[in-house]
Amino acid sequence: MDRDLFSHIDTDLNSISYLSLNYDHFDSALSSIVSSPSAAPTPPGPNDSLVLRELIGRLGTICNNKSASVGAVDHSANTSCYSTPLSSPPKSSLHPLPNMNPNPNPMPFAPDPGFADRAARMPCFGGGPHMAMSGQLSRVSSSQSLMDAGMTGGVQLEGELPVRENGSGGRGANNGRKRKAGVKGKGKEASLASSGTVNSKISEEDQSAKRCRPDCKAGEKKGGTEEKNGNCSENNNGDRENKNDSDSNNANAKPVEPPKDYIHVRARRGQATDSHSLAERVRREKISERMKLLQDLVPGCNKVTGKAVMLDEIINYVQSLQRQVEFLSMKLATVNTPSDVNMDNLLQKDMPQACSGSMQQPLYRSAFSYPNQPQVAPLNSLLATNSIPNLGMQPSSNLPFDGFGNANPQIGGFWEDDLQSVVQMGFGQNQEAALSSQSFQGSGPSSSDMKIEL
Amino acid sequence: MENPLSEARQHSQTIIEERGKRIKLAAEIGLARSSSGRHWARALRRRLYRKPPQREYIVKNPTPLLKKEVPLVAEVVADVAEEKEEIEDKVKALQRLVPGGEEMEVDRLFEETADYIEALREQVGVMRALACILDGMESRDGDKL
Numbered sequence: 263m264d265r266d267l268f269s270h271i272d273t274d275l276n277s278i279s280y281l282s283l284n285y286d287h288f289d290s291a292l293s294s295i296v297s298s299p300s301a302a303p304t305p306p307g308p309n310d311s312l313v314l315r316e317l318i319g320r321l322g323t324i325c326n327n328k329s330a331s332v333g334a335v336d337h338s339a340n341t342s343c344y345s346t347p348l349s350s351p352p353k354s355s356l357h358p359l360p361n362m363n364p365n366p367n368p369m370p371f372a373p374d375p376g377f378a379d380r381a382a383r384m385p386c387f388g389g390g391p392h393m394a395m396s397g398q399l400s401r402v403s404s405s406q407s408l409m410d411a412g413m414t415g416g417v418q419l420e421g422e423l424p425v426r427e428n429g430s431g432g433r434g435a436n437n438g439r440k441r442k443a444g445v446k447g448k449g450k451e452a453s454l455a456s457s458g459t460v461n462s463k464i465s466e467e468d469q470s471a472k473r474c475r476p477d478c479k480a481g482e483k484k485g486g487t488e489e490k491n492g493n494c495s496e497n498n499n500g501d502r503e504n505k506n507d508s509d510s511n512n513a514n515a516k517p518v519e520p521p522k523d524y525i526h527v528r529a530r531r532g533q534a535t536d537s538h539s540l541a542e543r544v545r546r547e548k549i550s551e552r553m554k555l556l557q558d559l560v561p562g563c564n565k566v567t568g569k570a571v572m573l574d575e576i577i578n579y580v581q582s583l584q585r586q587v588e589f590l591s592m593k594l595a596t597v598n599t600p601s602d603v604n605m606d607n608l609l610q611k612d613m614p615q616a617c618s619g620s621m622q623q624p625l626y627r628s629a630f631s632y633p634n635q636p637q638v639a640p641l642n643s644l645l646a647t648n649s650i651p652n653l654g655m656q657p658s659s660n661l662p663f664d665g666f667g668n669a670n671p672q673i674g675g676f677w678e679d680d681l682q683s684v685v686q687m688g689f690g691q692n693q694e695a696a697l698s699s700q701s702f703q704g705s706g707p708s709s710s711d712m713k714i715e716l
Numbered sequence: 717m718e719n720p721l722s723e724a725r726q727h728s729q730t731i732i733e734e735r736g737k738r739i740k741l742a743a744e745i746g747l748a749r750s751s752s753g754r755h756w757a758r759a760l761r762r763r764l765y766r767k768p769p770q771r772e773y774i775v776k777n778p779t780p781l782l783k784k785e786v787p788l789v790a791e792v793v794a795d796v797a798e799e800k801e802e803i804e805d806k807v808k809a810l811q812r813l814v815p816g817g818e819e820m821e822v823d824r825l826f827e828e829t830a831d832y833i834e835a836l837r838e839q840v841g842v843m844r845a846l847a848c849i850l851d852g853m854e855s856r857d858g859d860k861l
Contacts, residue, residue, distance in 0.1 A: 545823065548823045549822055549823050549826065552823055552826030552827055552830070553826060555826070555827075555830050556826055556829060556830050556833075559830050559833050559834065560833070569803050570799065570802055570803050570806060573803060573806035573807065573810065574806060576810060576829060576833075577806060577809050577810050577813060579833065580810070580813045580814065580829065580832070580833060580836070581813060583833065583836035583837065583840060584813070584836065586836075586840045587740065587743055587744070587747075587836065587839055587840060587843065588740055590743075590840065590843035590844060590847060591736050591737075591739040591740035591742075591743050591843065592732070592733075592736035592739075592740075593847050594735075594736070594739045594843065594846060594847055594850065595732050595733070595734075595735035595736035595738075595739050596732050596735075596736075597847065597850040597851060597854055
């Protein structure tokens, strides 16, 4: 219920904080996308199609990037970005890829809503013959779908075989081009294709997209299991094609087969392709992605590499935060407030008001009702100045400030209703009347006594 | 005969501790309510409402980092196993820290940890602001009382 009240605020909050984090990715991703056509090391033949596919793939991750790093599951604004068949939290397959090299010349790039449609309908996104090979792709877990929020057309990446087959049946053109490119991929593509949901940072997508093409070419020379060949072909073509498939399907109102509960994983070259190891790989990718999220949250973890060290840092950070809460609560206990401030009244669990956890409620009561408190303005400034540096998120105009300039919407927002009633009570009533409505725990008078003694 | 002053001091000290515990409880309740949709928040609420309010937070120390030497070829396997175990221990420690963590898998645990960290940071910010305000009020009006 509280979540409902400020879910949108939460989204804003998170997007504020993470947008700044992701802006680099965003910017460089865009720039790389724009400049990639020139940098694509592919023969002129399939160049256009591959480049377009890559573009679609990258665009598909821009939105996911933002929402992925948010880390929250329930963001209403972001759920529209995905179309995961499962209701579970957005899955993402992340490879621990190195950071992308920022493009020197960023160019403004606005995702064209019709881009996906147009690209999807291009004849180069065929792939009939490959579908036969793709039949050997081993299904591992739940399906994937990448949807580009920037494109209103809704590029959907669906890893299901049936979908591909349907889509390819509908296309049929230009299979030759894909054949050439399609060989087993290095599996970086897997992040794009397979369980790739909310992935990641665009850097990984870039790397994967870039790597897959040359890898696929190289892999063609070597032998490989049919499965892997099928995988790669799908890697290069299938995923993007899938995206385009679904997209064109959506655009053409073709019936899209309902996604199954699988995650389709590409087998990397040289790796086992049985279901266990693939599932294991998916799981590892998920875990590494979450670790990256945590790395962003925990300060000073950017240079740290390695799971163990990261975990240590995380544990330390959580411990320190918990200790801070404890310390601050002790400190609040020692503060010699005027006797009419009964903070521990709120601690009464059986009190409906107390249970709202609004520690600030008595403060506001007293602030409003305290006769010697001439104005609320200093309180505003105090709160504003103190909460701004203390909060992890930098407040901007997006953050709703209540009457106290409380820059913490999540905690401050959900008892706004209480606050209003408090204000009315505090202003309109005698302070004793306001306070006596609460059951008194008994430390009020003793605090004043305590003051005298100390 | 006991010194009444020291007795009073002890008494007030206990009062402060009691107050602190209650305030901490309120803070934790607020923390849990701020993210009521989350697994850790629900677990935290269960814990808070189930146990008596004086229950202390059990904070475990993480296992110390093992200093890794350059592994010999023969030791690689042993090192890998060791490292895995070390990571396992750390994951367990994290599970104990995050409320409701024991029941979760690692990937879900990380997700919950991220959200828990965010909520904790906000909570700390609020409490800091509150402390500052109260300090300001106290210093401003302390002499009037």
